[in-house]
Amino acid sequence: MKTNYNYKEKETLVRFHCHAYNQVKRSIQVKELIGEVHEESMGYDLAYVLTIDDVLHSLDEDAYRIIAHDFLEPTHKNWWMDYYAKTTYYRLKGRSMDAFLRCLHG
Incomplete structure (x- = not known):
């Protein structure tokens, strides 16, 4: 997997994830x-949301502000x-964007 993204590629990835x-x-x-909550059908969805939530909570104040205002x-x-x-x-x-992607992709 490519790890050295240029600015536009980073922007595209962050925009996609947000x-x-x-x-x-x-x-x-x-x-x-509507009461259609089933663990087996929401497993991956819920895991994705929780992962992004964790990433967002790990960002510093400026990074969170920028990701929130520009992408979320x-x-x-x-x-x-x-x-x-x-x-x-x-x-x-x-x-x-670097911090967001680093937290998400390791």
Whole structure:
């Protein structure tokens, strides 16, 4: 498996995992609401959500903020301007994606 990803590849991987996380989490919530919760059918889904939750909880405050605002719950495009200078934001975004992927893929 490739481990030396460029910035765009990292962004794509993080976006993929965050999108999948949101989709699976919503699916679990819907199944719980309608009473269709079966351990055998939700095993992998629940494991995936719990894994991503663990990764998110392991991130430092800046990394979590960036992953949350850019990938999990995208808000407006320039949300980061209230927190960081442009160069700082992009440097921290790269580090945040690295930390997320390192925690997830080892």
